[in-house]
Amino acid sequence: MKADLLIHSAAQLCVVPPHDGGPQRGPRLGDLGIIEDGAVACADSRIVAVGPTERVRADWWAPTEIDASGKVVCPGFVDPHTHVVWAGSRAEKFAERIREGDHRGTEAADEVRAIVRATRAAPLAQLVAETRSRLDRMLAHGTTTVEVKTGYGLSSVHELRLLEAIAILEVTHPLTLVPTFLGAYVVPDEFLEDPNGYTDQVIDMLPLVACPGDFREGPCLTRTLKVPFCDVLCDEGGFTAEQARRILERARELGMDLKVHADQFRAWGGAALAVEMEAASADHLTCTPPEEIERLGSSDTVAVLLPATSFGLGLHRYAPARAILEAGGALALGTNCNATTSWCESMPLVIALACRYLQLTPEQALVAATLNAAYAIGLGGTVGSLQVGWAADILILNVPDVHHLGYRFGTNPVERVIKEGKIVVG
Ligand SMILES: [Zn+2]
Incomplete structure (x- = not known):
C-alpha cells in the first residue's frame, strides 16, 4: 500500500x-x-x-x-507549560537578579508586571512576530505541540489581544497550539491595593474567553478560538487558595478544564487545590509538602515539572520528582518558557536538567516530555x-x-x- x-x-x-x-x-x-x-x-x-x-x-x-x-x-515533544506570548525582555535585569541570589514570589511578580507593561504597549504585529520566532526555535528543537498561556495582558482588552495573537499563530504556524487563559497570573499594577477586586475582574473575563462566539463581533479570529483551559497562579506573589478556588469554580461552570501553578516559591495549598478541583495538571510543585504529594500521586491530575525554572533562577531547589513517582503520580515535563524566570525553548535541555536535578532516567524523561505531557493538556490519545x-x-x-x-x-x-x-x- x-x-x-x-x-x-x-x-x-x-x-x-x-x-x-x-x-x-x-x-x-x-x-x-x-x-x-x-x-x-x-x-x-x-x-x-x-x-x-x-x-x-x-x-x-x-x-x-x-x-x-x-x-x-x-x-x-509536547511542551505542556509555556507563557510564550509576550513582547520585550528582562535581559537588563538578569545579571542583577542572579547576583542577588534570593528570589521570592513577590519579586517574581514584579518582574511579570514589567513584561505586562511592555506587552500591553507592543502592537499586535510585533507581539505575533516575537512569539513566532520563539515558536520557530521550539519547533527546531523538536517541540510539535505546545500549550500557550495568556497572562501578560491582565485586563479583558489585553488578555483578548493575547488570544488574538494565539489565534493568528494557530493558523499560520506549523506547531499545534493549546491555549490556556491565565488572567490570574499576578495582580496588575492598577489593582495592587485590591487583589480581591482583580479576582472579581478575572471571573468577569471568563465568559468572554470560554464562549468567544457569544461576545466577540467582527471578523477577528478569536471568535472561533477554543480555549480549553483556565489556569491560576496559586503561590506567593499570585493568588491565595481561596481566590484561586473562586476563579476555578467559575471556569469549571463554563466548561473549561483546569490547571494550577502550585507551590513554586512557597507551600501555598496549590497542589491540594488542584486535586480537589480535579484539575488536568498541577505545575511546578517545588515546595509542595509530602502529604499533598501523596494525594496528588493517587489522583488523575498530572504533575508538570519545570526544572528549567529553578535552573533559570540559579536556585538549587527542585521539585520532588522521585516522591511523585513513589506516590504513583503521572509526571510530565515542560519548559515554562517565559520572559522572567525561564526563557527556555528547548525540550532536550529540559530533559538534560530533569536527568540531573529530578533524578529521572533518559527513558523516564522522554516519556514525561511526550506521552505524559499530552495527557496534561487534554491531547492524550492524539499525540505523544x-x-x-x-x-x-x-x-x-x-x-x-x-x-x-x-x-x-x-x-x-x-x-x-x-x-x-x-x-x-x-
Ligand atoms: Zn508558568
Missing part, C-alpha cells in the same frame, strides 16, 4: 506506549517500547504503520522514504506516542541510542521534525 512518508531502519524507534489507555504512572514511567531497526509510515497526517522495518516495508511504500540508520526516532491513527508528529534524533538524550546537552540532537506527516525541519 502507498503511504506519503516512510521512515525506516532506525537504530531505535521509541513508540512510547500509553499504559491502560492513559499516561505512564509512578514506577512504571519510562517504558519506551523500543523497536530496533524500526520503521513508521504516515499518510494523510496520521501514522498508518509502526514496527520492524522488514515488516512495515513488506506492506507499505512511499514517494518519500528516509533512512534513519544509526539514529533514534521518537514522538515529537507513535500509535497507528495518532498524529504523525515524529522526530529523527542524530544520536545512536536514547541514553545520549540528557547525557549530551547544549547542542540540538534534533535532525528532522515531521509535523502531521510533513517534514518541517531538516
